[in-house]
Amino acid sequence: MAFWSRVSQKLRRMLSRPASADLTRYEELLPRIGELEPELEKLSDAELTERAAAVRETERTDTELLIEVCALGREAARRALGERAFDVQLLGTMGLLTGHVVQMATGEGKTLAGALAAAGYALQGKRVHVISVNDYLARRDAEWMRPVYDLLGVSVGWVEPALTAEERRAAYHREVCYGAVSEIGFDVLRDRLVTSVEDLTQPEPEVAIVDEADSVLVDEARVPLVMAGSVDAGVADQEVANIVRRLRVGLHYETDPDGRNAWLTPAGASVVEKALGGIDLYAEEGSDRLAAVNAALHAHALLTRDVDYLVRDGKVQLINASRGRVAELQRWPDGLQAAVEAKEQLPPSDHGEILDSITVQALIARYPQVAGMTGTAVAVAEQLREFYELEVAVIPPNTPMIREDLPHRVYATPRHKLRAIVEEIRKVHETGRPILVGTQDVAESEELAEKLRKAGLSCVVLNARNDAEEAAVIAGAGAYGAITVSTQMAGRGTDIRLGGADGADAERVAELGGLHVIGTARYPSSRLDDQLRGRAGRQGDPGSSVFFASLGDELVLAHAPDVPEGIPSDEDTGEITDAAAHRQINHAQRVAEGVDLEIHRNTWRYTRLIEHQRAELLRFRDEVLRTDAGATLLQEAVPDRYSELSESLDAETLRRVCREIVLFHLDQLWADHLAFLTEVRETIHLRALAKETPLDEFHRTAIPAFRKIRDELEKRSAKTLVEAEITDEGIDLARAGVRRPTSTWTYLVQDNPFDSDAEQALKKVRSMLRKKRS
Template sequence: MTTLLGRFKQRLRRFAQKPGSADLAPYRKLLVDVNELADRFSGLDDEELTAAAAELREKSDFGRVELVEVCALAREAADRALGLRPFDVQILGALGLLEGHVVEMATGEGKTLSGAIAAAGFALRGDQVHVVSVNDYLAQRDAEWMKPLYDLLGVSVGWIGQTSKPEERRAGYAAEVTYAPVSEIGFDVLRDRLATDEADRIVPEPRVALVDEADSVLVDEARVPLVLAGSTAGPSADPALAALVKRLRRDLHFEIDDEERNVYLTGAGSELVERELGGIDLYSDEHVSTTLSKVNVALHAQVLLHRDVDYIVRDGKVHLINDTRGRIANLQRWPDGLQAAVEAKESVQTTDSGEVLDSVTVQALLSRYPTVCGMTGTAVAVAEQLRDFYSLEVLVIPPNVECVREDEDARLYTTLELKEAAIVEEIKEVHESGRPILVGTLDVAESERLSRKLSEAGLECVVLNAKNDAEEAAIIADAGSFGRVTVSTQMAGRGTDIRLGGHDQTDRERIAELGGLYVIGTGRHPFSRLDDQLRGRAGRQGDPGGSVFFSSLQDELVTQYVPDHDEPAEVEDDGRILDLGTLHTVDHAQRVAEGVQLEIHRNTWRYSKLVEHQRTLLLEFRDRVLTSDLAWKELAERKPERAEELDELDEEIRVRAARLIALHHLDQRWTDHLVFLTDLREGIHLRALARQNPLDEFHREAIPQYHRIAPDAWEEAEETFVKAKIDEDGAHLAEAGVKRPNTTWTYLVNDNPFSSGLEETFKSLVKLVRRK
């Protein structure tokens, strides 16, 4: 009866949910075959099991019969090597991954093991697999944890992290299965693109990307550019400007737009700044593109970017916070001018700046792989994006044990202060029973503010946020202990389950009788699935649990996306709102936020597609230059006299010298092209005011500019070919004034954190529709 009910729910879910969902029924049929075959494999010894896996490598056709065999072998191997016999739902997840889906599996259902089974299956099929993680910790942990399984199946495995040396990276990529953060794969790809020797490239041709936390990587971070920069004299921030803008006053010297996404100098503000800078005219030709620009950036840094919300300061450095994870965004920075302005604001040393040599978005990086699949706890909510941008379907895997968590109705309050008072009261009341509580906050500042209020109320708590995320595994492991109150920022991608009774599960039964882990959300996230990820920390594997979310009409989600909401008609003395109409305000704000972000993503990708197409064409041409004597032939034909002078040199030396010259100028022209495209994009939305289509105009200007790259590069290469000294030691390019950056570094750009023309356009449209 339970099975029939489960199947009915699955079919109902498929009928009702968003487009982009796959049918589970065919995989249930395959599961029967897997279970039958696994019983046969149980009689094999370890060597015979490894040999059976090796036989799969010889199969010329790798269909569903072979997938069944892979999963049956892996089930037995996992039992022996890890002491973990995969549940049926984990096998279903692996089958879905092997057929190229994004599988949705609830928190605590064992996604890591499902991913390892699928990765081993792809490897036995003959594909190299990159298991794409969200951070170094999870990449190393999962690779080392699953290694005995891979070993027993005869599959090699490696991992890569931020601290990996070049030889360690080469070894990691040489393995059949490589675990690595998405950023590190991207940075290695960028470095390979600028290699001047084929032997220096380390990333193999892409085959399969198996993405952990797929919604976070494929959707939330899809537009994040990964950047390779070279050292040059870049823009710097003036500490005097940072000090000056701190003296400006809101509504007198500057104004902030209604949604607090942009800031503008008033007439009085402009006069004050001009006077303090020696009586200059900010809007003159001399200063409008330099001084005024720097003042505006300093003002944005001072007013719109907040310490302990957008970034923290630690060890004398500004560290950005990833707002979808509540953790430090390692290696992430804002575009140079803004990054330097924030550093000046906080009086810390300004980090290096320089020219962008190349960049790639996460979406473009993963689109290189012929096969992409992934796993997460919340995929259905982004099924539309996964289908639109990656042609992926979501396969929803039911839980191994039915979830019995009790999710209470959300509570809404009139003000932020009254909401937080109610949260403290709720924690105090629940804590008296000893029931463990996990409080999910929206940012670092809120987590620390709530911690102080709990302390004032006589309640001890453990805080997990971007300031101490190195301790996260230990903190999360014991968040289910008796009497524990844990206050944490975003829980997505934490990678550790919360077990009732803590890591050793002491008092497990006692806590279960109290109702299990109680999750309290201090506000709703801009995306409903982030709420679901927080809720999902309770009720793991059939455990009891509960959740409740608190919101207020002063929360940023409401003030940004439904600023003109109706006033509540029914309010209790403690500020809690009861009338149904107002209670739906937060849900409406969340839907608006999700819609705005989806449209921004779609439109950003429409621009990015052209850039990626141009990059692909250029890289194909660059590869021909790198791997052949094309550069020598071209330059010798253009400058035959110079070629004759070099005839006495060994051919290999001549070819390599010409190649270095050509590659330098080709790379420099691409760098210049990226600067042109960035400048073009920044103002292209204004073309709409002239009744022009911004996307068409972008293409109209970007395409001719691209076609000039190769001709310009060859012309400059000609000049260098003639004037550079070339002898037995090769080309002495530095002496000819041709120098590559002596240092390079990588980072992620938190692009345009306060506003964009697209975002403002969409928000305006949303407001207009709502008013009508």
């Protein structure tokens, strides 16, 4: 009987939760964990810490370790936070400790489950990075869970942009360190530029627990993290910006449906050439101005203030589209950055060169052990398996979810939709229920807030402009009568309590129906829709959600613009009830998801070779950094000069000089190689037109170029050692032309540096050529 019960249970799991790992093994351990509870409750805090320390000392089987860690973690959380971990949270902890991505619904306690798993790894002697989507969540969770870690005798820290190098080093050397994926990634890149072992901030990576794993591992993976260094003052072409500002779309320039590219029409080129004094933009002598015009056109036509960027404190600040937050210390590549600054009539920032880059996929691949947690993993289970070899484990909710997800409401135009959203908010607000409205960007959040104010409805806005107030805004979002309008900032990692921060009105709000979530448009991913919905109905609370959409939304126009004709709409409200409209919007979202997946795949196809080359170079760099390899190389390259210097300098100074020279040229050659590969990428489709596939051509070009680095390194380093003035103090790097950047920042590169559309166009051209030949 028990056998058939287990078979039935597995069959139900397979049917209802595709791509889910079997939890039976962990479920069978729960009674044994519970049996330890009375015993641990009798221990003093000091004895509990000692018992946790004993885990470090003893060899245990995997099963015994899971039981002990979960029992200790549950007791530590009960004492430190007043929260006894539910069985489902312990299932999540065990899933993380065995290397799964666990899917847990909103409000089910992922943060605690992640902390207990991190502590479990730490008690095994492993250093853990808990990787989050943003700095706010990293700091919040580290501070929130610190009392639990303290009771278990585990040290914890976090990294954020404001920390000094020394503070970062201290945080990374704690047993558990929380940090945003970008912050940890950029620290990896900074460590690749140091010239002394003492300047390294990160120890060797061991375990990564990825919070909001689908966002970090899938959404963020499309855009590499790029480190740039200051070279000289930037130059803005204000003349070109003023000319482009007067151009009209459809007449002087056109854009593609995706909003990724813009180009001049013949009429536009004529107007620009005349305004620039009659030059020929497409002749060789006009190439520099053409590049400036193209950058200015991109800034003018494709980048929108308060959507793609803010202007704050006299500077352009980029907005991370997948998070709705300001991207700290991030810029577009130089020409585009300068063009946006000229568009906004701001002084230009420093010009820079790319020093290094890393993809999220390569960043995660550094960790021998990886696990993750999110509320929406099943939807990307295949991608997690394909790119990271991770399996999903779906954890059942502790309390059945009773949130009511209302049918989507579709309108003919965005104007009709906006009017309906304001009316929906007014109607629900009259009941006293709290309302959370999720918008697509800063501009939309502020436009809706203005409409609500005109309608006599007071609201709080949360977007990239006031991200510092995030905690306070979220804390009050579940209060009686509250209206909160937010970008995607409120879509992940936030837990909105009914009744407000103190939960005083929780019962009153629950009786009214709980939090009502409104989406002002469908997101490019169904997972983002689900994340927004998940703000309501936490832990069995009542709640509801509804999404509004229109056939004029950006999602539809970009990914499914061919709307079937004859779809009827209500004359007064513009609402559409025809199923064809709903199918069109669903289709647009699926196309958007497909585009993003192809971008991820395409990026990885090309960067796989770069990552292999980088790994090889880093092995040599690390050898130079930690040993006398630099001195050995130069001693063999220029023995006379080396012998001469060894007579006037002490051995340590000479080794340090050689190390600094070799590392400088190695880093410079790698930066030059990356710049070359960027140029190859941008022209690869033309190079490959009549030959092989773009990827094969990229490899054919990149591999020989990389092999030349070692010989060129020896030549440049030897030349510097021979020509530089070297004293007992060492080498004056600046005077020797060995000048490192004075500051660094990060670049936001375009979503798809290897545009699959271009590859598709290339295939069509090849097909036409083959037909002509035949």
